[in-house]
Amino acid sequence: MYDPKFDAGLWLSSVVDNSGDAILSKTLDGVITSWNAGAEKLFGFSASEAIGQPITLIIPEDRLHEEAEIIGKLRAGERVDRFETVRRRSDGEPVHIEVTISPVRNAEGEIIGASKIARDIGERLRHAEDQRLLVREMHHRIKNLLSIVQGLVSVGRRRADDVDDFADNLSSRIIALGAAQQLVLGLPGEERSGAALSELIGAVLEPYRDEGQITVAQCDAPVGAGASTSLALLMHELATNAVKYGALSNSDGLLQVDISMTQGNVTIAWRECGGTFDNGDQGFGTELMRAAMRGLGGTIEQAWRDGERVVTICLARDHLTR
Structure with missing residues (x-):
């Protein structure tokens, strides 16, 4: 039931004052006439500081042309709806806003000013930018992954004895890549900035640890997402050769x-005892090994010493963290 004591103007004033959005008004000459608490929070100026000042108080110099265009639309009785722009806070910092501007008329219907409702959209824009970067990174990773798998197929086809051999080798390489990538990037919801070098090597070698023939030195040198793919392929190829011809x-x-480290380099010494190494050169001559080393920006050497096969891999630490 309608209450005759109800004051619509007071009610509306209370709604405006308590709104979370910035609500303000101005004359057609651009002088601020009202300024609610939401405007104080968004722009940093108190009502006493803003009222009576030109609206250019919150407009950056490179956006002044927008005010002329807005005034032109208001004089024509048009409403400016959901206009995204940048305004300036009291401390000089820019604030991204979405604003709706409506003409204000007097009792005779003449347009005498404008009301504005502004909302901070900075968080929304940051989220959109994060999404854009995520999609770009995803495209980049998918492209790299497809390129790697294509290379594995090409190399494996030339080296495989039959279809089953080819399928087994390809599958094991992809599993090794997956283990390394999961270690470096983490599972969904996890936050990881990389993995330690010894962790990554251990993850690739994990399928061969059944007999306790493998030891990996501890090393906390970080491995980045970019280097992890090449390093995992390299370690997997060495392990495959060890299983076929070497210590395993x-x-x-x-x-x-x-593993040893200096200020600028990391050296991995892969030592095998007890193998025949009949086809070791063939393994090191593969395109896969060369591609992995190119990706890591390092050097690799092999030698036989007193029945021991030693593969020495030298990597720049700044390449390893990429």
């Missing part, structure tokens, strides 16, 4: 991975 081809062999 028999129960008496031993594989030891030593």
